[in-house]
Amino acid sequence: MADWYLWAWILCSTMTLVVLRGSVLKRRKGNGISATRGESVRRVLAGNGECRSADGSDADVIVVGAGVAGSALAHTLGKDGxxxxxxxxxxxxxxxxVGELLQPGGYLKLIELGLEDCVEEIEAQKVFGYALFKDGKHTRLSYPLENFHSDVSGRSFHNGRxxxxxxxxxxxLPNVRLEQGTVTSLLEEKGTIRGVQYKTKDGRELTAFAPLTIxxxxxxxxxxxxxxxxxxxxxxxxVGLVLENCHLPYSNHGHVILADPSPILFYxxxxxxxxxxxxIPGQKVPSIANGEMTNYLKTIVAHQVPPEIYDSFVAAVDKGNIRTMPNRSMPASPYPTPGALLMGDAFNMRHPLTGGGMTVALSDIVVLRDxxxxxxxxxxxxxxCKYLESFYTLRKPVASTINTLAGALYKVFSASPDQARKEMRQACFDYLSLGGVFSTGPISLLSGLNPRP
Structure with missing residues (x-):
């Protein structure tokens, strides 16, 4: 079995190199201007192209969207004046x-941005690592936090809070203005984005101008x-459920069950x-309306969850508040466009198995701020434009590491009828179960604690 530990690590490394090479090649191909830009960019500006908003006030930056990335970015740029x-x-x-687990590397970025108090007063829970389950066996994988302040750990919480x-x-901040409205198009003049057109909450069509739109x-x-x-x-x-008043086998840990056909998460x-x-692999899930989903969760999934939380799982299924969410993956393949930039999930997504999305977004914001x-x-x-093009290079160490591991681990952790993949899945579990340097290396990568492997 020792040979399998070695082969598992070699194969994981090979997968990483293949994915990284593929992403680099894709980026090299995509430096032109989109042929479909006309679908959402309107040429409505003429004359001197002053950067003045509809109500007459100036803005340096327009941020479209106030989720995790947009809100953090607005605060960060606002603090810089x-x-x-x-x-x-x-x-x-x-x-x-989704978007409920922030890795320790992401929490460090939150501190760097002066936003660490945003996980206070929302019942956020500290997370110190993972518990991995397979075929009745389990192991604990701790974040390597020995060299950090005692407050540094992962955090899990209600995304909305x-x-x-x-x-x-x-x-x-007095220089940050939040407005509810739907951006319908980007405003372009001679190849440069000058602002946006948007519809306000009360239905008015307005335009807003700024030298940079993100x-x-x-x-x-x-x-x-x-x-x-x-x-x-x-x-x-x-498929999302909420279990109430149950105790996980390992407190303050994310739980990953290597189930069939693919992983189950608890945190x-x-x-x-x-x-x-x-x-659930693929894009089609059992119907919630006709009871197929309830049957699937009780007959296929329930017997694979740890026995300590079986009753709570079944109770959550019976309660019926079952939600679904497609898991999207999109490489960062931008068209460098003067006056505009993509960030967050609009720009780059990876499978959410490892919970790395917010860490990548916050890291990107630190890069852009600097x-x-x-x-x-x-x-x-x-x-x-020259500065913005540097952004794509400087973000790669953190983003590529987390993106690659998310995709590779999802493939390795999913069940397969192929014998080689079965053995690799078992070897990966056994390798990580050895603990020490065998687990701290991979865990430090996916948690964002080692951003430059």
Whole structure:
């Protein structure tokens, strides 16, 4: 079996290199301007192209979307003295079943951005690592936090509560303006994005202008086609449940069950609630309306969850608040566009198995903040464009590491009738179960604690 440990690690490394090489080649191919840009970009500007908003006030940056990425970005740029206009489709508290686990590396970025208090007063739970389950065996994989302050760990929480705290933090700055509205198109003049057209909450059609527009409108973005090659893959769907008043086998840990056909996740999102995410491969899931989903969860899934939480799982299924969410994956393949930038899930997605999305987004914001700080005048178009192109290179160490591991581990952790993949799955579990350096290396990579492997 020792040979299998070695082969598992070699194969994982090979997969990583293959995926990285593929992503680099894709980026090299995609430097043109999108042929479909006309679908969402309107040429409505003429004359001197002044950067002035509809109500007459100036903005340095327009941020489209106020989710995790948009809110954190608005606060960060606002703290640096930028005048920021945030336009968000719906400013009420979101209700999602993903975006609830922040890795320790992401928490460190939150500290760097001065946003660590956003995980306070929302019943966020500290997370110290993972528990891995397979065929009745289990092992604990701890984050390597020995060299960090005692407050540093992962955090899990209700996504909506976290986002509302971030929005409040951004809106507290006098030079940040949050407005509810739906951006319908980007405004382009001579190849440069000058602002946006949007519809307000009361139905008015307005325009807003700024030298830089940053699109952070999430995985359902209707603007990304203008700014990148939106090759979105949907490898699976998550089925979400909330278990109440149950005790996980390992407190303050995320639980990953290597189930058939694919992984099941459990992690706390408050002091009394545990999120369960059941992964179902493909884009079609059993119907909730006609009872197929309930039957699937009780007959296929329930017997594979740890016995300590079996009753709570069945009770959650019977309660019936079952939600589904497609798991999207999209490489970062931008069209460098003067005056505009994509960030967050509108720009780059990976399978959410490892919970790395918010860590990548917050890391990207730190990179962009540091890039823009020396550039006081964002109206200097050519200089701004040069700085923004550097962003794509500087973000790679963190983003590529987390993206690659998310895809590779999802493949390795999913069941397969292929004998070689079965043995590799077992070897990966056995290898990580050895602990020590055998687990701290991979865990430090996927948690964002080792951003430059």
């Amino acid at each position: 930028r005048r920021v206009h945030v336009i968000e489709r719906d400013l009420t508290e979101p209700d999602r079943i 976290f986002i509302q705290r971030m929005r409040e933090k951004a809106a507290s 699109v952070c409108d999430g995985c359902f973005s209707n603007l990304r086609r203008s700014l990148c090659n939106p090759k979105v893959d949907v490898p699976s769907c998550f 706390p999102i408050s002091s009394t609630e545990v999120r369960c995410l059941v992964d 890039l823009l700080r020396p550039l006081r005048d964002l109206n200097d178009g050519p200089n701004l």
